[in-house]
Amino acid sequence: MSAALRIVLINVGRREQTPALTPPLGPLYLAAYVRQHLEVDVRIMDQREGDWPDAEVVAQVSSFDPDVVGMRCLTGAHRGLQALTQGIRHACPKALLVLGGPHVSAFGEVILEHTAADMLVAGEGERTLLHILQAFRDNQDYSTIPGLIWRSPDGAIVCNAGHGPIIENLDDLPFPAYDLIDIRRYWANSTQVFFPMLRKYIAMFSSRGCPWHCTYCHNIFGKKFRFHSAERVVDEIAHYAKTFGVEDVDFMDDSFNFAPERVTAIADLLRKQNIRVNVAFPNGMRTDILTQETVDALDDMGTWYSSFALESASERIQKQIQKHLNIPRFLQGVEMAVQHGILATGFTMIGFPGETLDEMQLTVDTVCNSKLHSAFFFYVTPFPGTELYRETLRDMPDRLKSMNYDDSFSYFTFDAVSNLSTVPDDVFFRFADRAYRKFYGNPRRIARIIRDTRSRRTLPMHLLYIGDYCTRDLPLRRWLSKRVPIESGLLGKRRR
Template identity: 35%
Template sequence: MSLNRSSGFSSSRLDKKRPLRIALVNLASERDNWEIMMVPLGLQYLAAVLKERFGEAVEVLIGDMGLIPRQTPLDQVARAYLSDVRPDVVGLRGFSNQAEMYHVVAKEAKRARPDALVIAGGPHAATLSQGLFADENIDLVVPLEGEETLPEVIRRWIDGGAVHEVAGVTWSEKGEKRFAPARPLIEDLDALPFPDYSDIDLDAYQQFKTMTGLRPKGKATSLFTTRGCFFRCTYCHDHFGKRVRKRSLDNVIAEMEWLITHKGVTEFQIIDDIFNADRPRAIELFDRIQKLGWKIHLAFPNGLRGDMLTEEFIAAAKEAGAYHWALAIESASPRIQKLVKKHNKLDRLMRAIELSDRYGVFTSTFTMFGFPTETREEMQMTADYLLASQAHSALMFQVQPYEGTEIRDQVSQLTSGVMEGELTFSPAPGNPDAWFTEVPQVEMRALILDTMRQFHFTEARLRRVLELTETCHAKPALAEYMHFTMSECGLTLREMPNSPVRRMLADLFRHEGPVPYERWQPPFIPEIHALPV
C-alpha cells in the first residue's frame, strides 16, 4: 500500500473544467451472494455528502457489482467499468465474504489510472483485515463511518495535502498498520443529507431477494433510522459503534415521504442494527405512519431484538404495514448464549415468535451451528427450539469467525481449530482441519439439513405459510424460497411421497416466476452483453 502523488493535483484542481471523478463501487462475491441484493445505502449517503460539499466540482458515480448477471466474470466487469470511467478516486464497499473483490477492483482501478486514490471502506474495512493493508493497490482504509472522513480526504487530495493526516483513516507503512487520530462517530444524524438516488436504478433491485431470503412485496428500498447497537455479540462486526444513535422521527418521515412521492416506493426495508432499542420511539413511528394514511409495507430483514418484542410493538407494527421480520435466535443453548454474549431470553423470544404468527407477520429466524466448544447436544437444542417454534422460515448457518470479531479470538483461545484464508457464508462443509468444534462438519451439516427438512416440509407449518401469502409475500416469492430450500436439502418434488405437503408444494410452484437475473440488466455498463461469458 502506498500513496502515489504523481498526479500533480493542486489547489487549482477545482477550477478546471473537468470535475474530479469519484467512483463508489459496491462489491459482490462470485462465490456466495445467494442472489440477495439491496440498494447500496452507505454509498448513497457518501454520494449525497460529496455532492453537497463539492457541488459540480465532483462527478460521483455508483457502480453496483451485485446487479451483474451471475455468469459474467466480475473481474472483467470491473475492468470494463473502470477502463471506461477512469475515476480519479475509487471507494470500495463490501462485506467480509466479498473480501477477495477488494483486491480485484483495486487492481483494475490502478490499471485504469495508476495515480488513482483507492480507498477501502464498508463492513469488511471495519475488521481492519491485514489483507487490505497488504495490498499495494489500496491506499487508505476507512474502517468506520465515512460521511465526514471521505470529504476531508477528497479535499486534501485535491489540494495536494497529506491524506493520511485526516482523522479516521488508516494505512500501511513499511508493512505496519498506521492510524490517524480517531474520528468520533457522527452524533447528529439529521445533519446528513438523504441518500442520493440520482445514480441508482431502483427498479433494477426489485426482483432480487432481500436479506430475508425472499423478494419484497412492494417497490422497496432500504432505510436507516438509527445507527449502532449496545449489545456485544462476539460474532458481529463493530461498524457503527456500541451505542445507538437516532435520527429524529421528523427526519425519518421526511425521507420516507420523499421516496414515496418521487420514487414510487411502497415498501421500506428497515435495516437498523437494533430498531427496537427504543420501543416508545419505534411505536411512535408506527403511529405516525398510520395517521398519515400511507398504504405502505414495512419489513425488517435484520435488526430487531426478538426477546424485546412486545405485543404492543407487534400490534402497532402490523397496523403500520409490517408484514415480515427476521429474528436472530443463534443458539438455544444457555451456555452458548452466554459464551457469545448474545444473552437472548429464549422464553421471551419464543413468545415473540408466537405473537408474530398470531398477528400475521411472516417471521424468519436466524440460527448458527458450530460455535467454539459447542457440543452435539447443544446443536440439537437449537434444532428442537426451531421445530417447536411457530416461525415461518428458518435460515441456518455454520459459524463463520471473520477477522476483527471477538469470536475469532475465542476460536484461537478455546479450540485447536486452524483458520486459513477468508471464510464464506456458504453452509457447505469446508476443510475439516480448519474447523473448531468437536462435532465433525459432515455431522453438523447433516443436522442442519435434517432440521431444514423437518422445519419447512411439515403440513401444519406449510399450510400456515401459504395462508400468509394472502397478506404477506406473494406466491412467486414464496415459491422461489421453497424451491431454494428444497435444493439445499437435496429434495425434488418428483421424489417426494404423495402427501398433502407434496400437493401444496406442487400448487405453489405453479406460481413461480422467472429467475431475477434473467430479467434485469445492470444499469451502469450498457456493453455488458458483449463481455465473454
C-alpha cells in the same frame, strides 16, 4: 475555482451463489454526504447488480477518468479484490484508491498487503471519506485523519491513531443518493427477504449502532445506539413514495426496536400522514424486548416480514457469546408477531467453540417447535476483528490455521469453514442439512406459510425455495432468482 473532484464509488462483488440484491446503501450514503460538503462529480457502480466481470468494471471506471475510486466490499465478495484493484491501478495510475466496508473493518491492514489500494477506511465512513477528499484536493498528507490505514509515499503501511469519526446526530445526514442509481433494476431481482417476491421497494437505515456485545458480531457502527427521529424517518419514506413510487420499505437496522417509543411514534406519523407502505426487517430486531404495544405499532406501520435472531437455545452458549437472550421471551415475541400475520424468519448459529451435539440439537428443536415460518441454520465463522476470533485464536489456534475465508460460501456462512464445536466432523458438516429437513418437514409449518403468505401467486416459489434449502440446490436458487413474479399494488393488502 478548482474543478469538481471526480469520484467513483463501487459496490464490489459478483452474484455467484447469493443472487439476492439490496441497493448499495454504503456508497449511497457516502455519495450524498460528500456532495453536500464538497464540489464533486460522483458516480456509483454496483458490480453485484450488473454482475459485471472485473474487466468491465475497470473499463467503466477508466472511461470516467476519476480522481478518487472508493470500493465497498463484504467478506465473501472479496475474492476478486486483488485483481480488481490492480486492474484499476493500471488503468487509472493517478487515481486514489480507497477501500471500505465490512470486509475492511474485519481484516484491517492486511488488505493493503494484498491489494493495490492506497488506503482503508474501517467502520463508519462519511466523515473519514470527507477528510480524505479534502486532503487529496489540497495536496496534504493523511497523517491527521483518525483511524485511517494508508500507504505512505515510501510504501510503508501507516495505521493512524484513534477511531474514525462518526455522525452523532443521524438527522444531519442527507437522504441516500438514490438518484445516482436506477432503483427499478433492483425491483427486478429477489431481495434479502426470505420469501421470494419482487417488490417496488427501497432500503434504508433508521438507526446505527447496536448496544449489545455479542462476541461473533461486527462493530462497524459502534455500540452506541444512534437513531433518526420519527419525523425524519417518515419524511424519508414519504420522499421515496413520491419520487420513486415505492410501496415497500426494507429497514436494514440491527436494532430497530431498541427505543420502543420511537416505533410507536413512527407508526403514529405514518397513520396521520396517510402513508401506506409494506415494511420488512430483513436484518431482524431484538426479539426478547418486544412488547404487545411495540408489535401493535409494527403492525400499524405495515410490517409484513421480519427476521428474529435466536442464535442458540442453550443458556450456556448465550452467556458465552454475551448475547444473553431471554429465550422464553424470544419465543413469545415471535408468537406475537405471527399472531399479527407477520412472516417470521429465524436466524440460528451452530458450532460455537465447545458447543456439544445436545446444545446444537436443542437449538434445532426449539426452532422447530416455534411459530417461525422459516429459518436459517448458519455455521459459526470467527471473523477477524470480533471477540469470537480473538477467543478462538487464544483457545484453539489450530482450528484457525485450517480456515480459508476465500472458500466460504458467502458472507452469510451457509457453508462451514471450520468446526469449533465438540461434535465430530462427519456429523457436524451435515448437521444443517438435517436441521432444514426437520424444520420444513412439519406440515403445520407449510400450512402456516400458505395461510400467512402475502400473495398466493408466489406460493409455488416459496415452496421451491424451501426445497432449495433442504437440498442445497444452488443452481435452483440462481434459476429461481430470475423467475420470481412481481407483486405490485399491494399497499395495505397484507394477508391476515
